[in-house]
Amino acid sequence: MIESAEEFVRLRESEIEEEYERAATDELPLNVCLDIIARFPHKKQWVVINKTVPIEILELLADDEDVRFEVATKRKLTRDLFLKLSKDPDATVRERIACNAKTPIDILRGMYPDEWDYINETLEERIKAYEEKKNNLIGR
Known part of the structure; x- marks a missing residue:
């Protein structure tokens, strides 16, 4: 420690x-x-x-201009932090949330469409992968 x-x-x-x-x-x-x-x-x-x-600390620094990007990469964020950062004015922060493996699917859906194409591409891929996984589980 x-x-x-x-x-x-x-x-x-x-x-x-x-x-x-x-x-x-x-x-x-x-x-x-x-x-x-x-x-x-x-x-x-x-x-x-x-x-x-x-x-x-992540909650405290989620508003910090200097480190919001790093906060958005953390997998242990609360739902409120995922939601807050998904609406961030900085596209790089939103992109990190779109890429974060732990971002809840409803938050990803709520981010679409984004004003930036590269974020939309990531969201489309993540949502499609989720749907395919869900369909595979249901089809078993």
Whole structure:
């Protein structure tokens, strides 16, 4: 477990691969995340990337212009976060939600059509794959 903001920054900036990897994989408690964001805002992207980042931090940073894209890549988002980010004004954020394997199908359907063709293509592929999988399960 990462015990402090300083430890996280040291691990993240380490040239030792095992230490660098710990910043992405070791448990990152809520209080440590909040301290990193407050004292080392340039490291908040790496907080989001951590595999154990608390959902409360993702909720906090979902409005952050600098890291919304990274938040949208997380598979553990709540339904409310998926919905919120699916309506983001930034096309790259919407595209990440369209590509996120955990985005609920009704949210994907609600995103279609998007103003950007590449997002529509992704949505069409995801919705079609869902329908095919559903039909295969029903046909058994």
